[in-house]
Amino acid sequence: MKKVMRHRLFWPITALLTLILVNTIVRPQFIVVTVRDGQLYGVLIDILRTSAPLMLVALGMTVVIATRGIDLSVGAIMAVSGAVALTIIDASSDPGGLPTVMLALVVALGVSLALGAWNGLLVSVVGIQPIIATLVLMLAGRGVALLITDGFITTVNSAPYSFIATGYLLFLPVAFLIALGAIIVVALAERRTALGVLTEAVGINPQASRLAGVRSRGIVFGAYLASGLLAGIAGVIYSANIRAADANAAGLFIELYAILAVVLGGTSLMGGKFTIAGTVVGVLIIQTLDKTILFLGVPPAQSPVFFAVVVVVVVILQSPRLHKTIRDLTRRRTPRPTDTPNGSPLVTSNKAEVAS
Numbered sequence: 001m002k003k004v005m006r007h008r009l010f011w012p013i014t015a016l017l018t019l020i021l022v023n024t025i026v027r028p029q030f031i032v033v034t035v036r037d038g039q040l041y042g043v044l045i046d047i048l049r050t051s052a053p054l055m056l057v058a059l060g061m062t063v064v065i066a067t068r069g070i071d072l073s074v075g076a077i078m079a080v081s082g083a084v085a086l087t088i089i090d091a092s093s094d095p096g097g098l099p100t101v102m103l104a105l106v107v108a109l110g111v112s113l114a115l116g117a118w119n120g121l122l123v124s125v126v127g128i129q130p131i132i133a134t135l136v137l138m139l140a141g142r143g144v145a146l147l148i149t150d151g152f153i154t155t156v157n158s159a160p161y162s163f164i165a166t167g168y169l170l171f172l173p174v175a176f177l178i179a180l181g182a183i184i185v186v187a188l189a190e191r192r193t194a195l196g197v198l199t200e201a202v203g204i205n206p207q208a209s210r211l212a213g214v215r216s217r218g219i220v221f222g223a224y225l226a227s228g229l230l231a232g233i234a235g236v237i238y239s240a241n242i243r244a245a246d247a248n249a250a251g252l253f254i255e256l257y258a259i260l261a262v263v264l265g266g267t268s269l270m271g272g273k274f275t276i277a278g279t280v281v282g283v284l285i286i287q288t289l290d291k292t293i294l295f296l297g298v299p300p301a302q303s304p305v306f307f308a309v310v311v312v313v314v315v316i317l318q319s320p321r322l323h324k325t326i327r328d329l330t331r332r333r334t335p336r337p338t339d340t341p342n343g344s345p346l347v348t349s350n351k352a353e354v355a356s
Contacts, residue, residue: 052175060227068271069130076141078251082239116228120221145247165241203271
């Protein structure tokens with residue numbers, strides 16, 4: 001049991017199960033999943049669907065943080081990606097055509113890759129601190145999105161594009177399947193190849209890894225490239241869900257929630273060791289907590305305070321120092337064989353042996 005409790009995923013999973021239990025007690029229908037027209041419906045399914053954009057952004061953030069970096073521009077990249085895609089669809093003579101949607105997706109994700117490459121260039125080649133390099137794009141990105149949409153909210157009615165966020169495939173939401181595919185790809189790349197070891201090496205000690213022959217610049221550049229691509233996919237899902245490109249609202253504060261999900265999952269902001277599974281659990285905690293606030297009837301004005309209190313409690317429960325204090329308080333002192341019942345040393349006499 002002690003070995004299980006010391007696992008890095010024990011407390012995040014415990015927090016997630018506790019939230020699900022609280023919601024179930026308040027409203028038993030929380031865990032009810034029904035099948036209608038060959039599709040799964042329910043609160044849990046809705047959590048999986050709505051968590052897709054945050055899941056994608058958090059995966060990219062995990063890889064970046066593992067290299068001892070940070071990416072504050074993911075929300076802006078989401079806004080640019082959605083703006084590019086919907087502008088192309090809106091300008092087309094056939095908005096509902098599959099070729100138009102495919103072209104929009106390719107261009108939008110290509111722009112997202114370019115923005116990720118820009119961040120990677122500033123951090124890995126120019127040597128600018130990650131928080132400053134990505135802050136530049138965080139501030140300028142939404143301005144670029146506003147320029148693309150001419151300052152208006154672009155709306156479209158395209159069934160193939162909306163299918164990305166609201167459609168179902170194999171009984172499950174397409175958005176969740178996209179996020180699941182990204183989880184599998186990132187997990188395989190980071191845990192089944194040498195890339196994960198190299199990423200951790202760069203995050204733990206960039207100078208030592210460079211002297212050891214690791215191409216740290218390439219690893220860091222690739223991390224920001226992946227983060228940009230995943231943020232672009234998240235922007236497509238978000239814009240497909242609302243069928244509009246809102247440069248001001250798309251991805252607003254999502255970088256903060258992504259960092260929070262990574263930390264809740266057990267990844268250190270100091271770089272090095274990271275966990276993809278922990279990030280997935282962290283995202284589910286945040287999305288479930290959002291539903292908990294709704295189910296408990298917390299007023300909208302008070303919901304940020306409630307959210308902050310729960311997050312602080314979860315973070316404290318994951319504190320290694322708290323775990324050590326609890327173990328010290330509950331650990332019973334076992335008498336040593338050389339101790340008497342009152343705790344004084346047991347002294348033996350060898351006089352009999354000497355006399356003999």
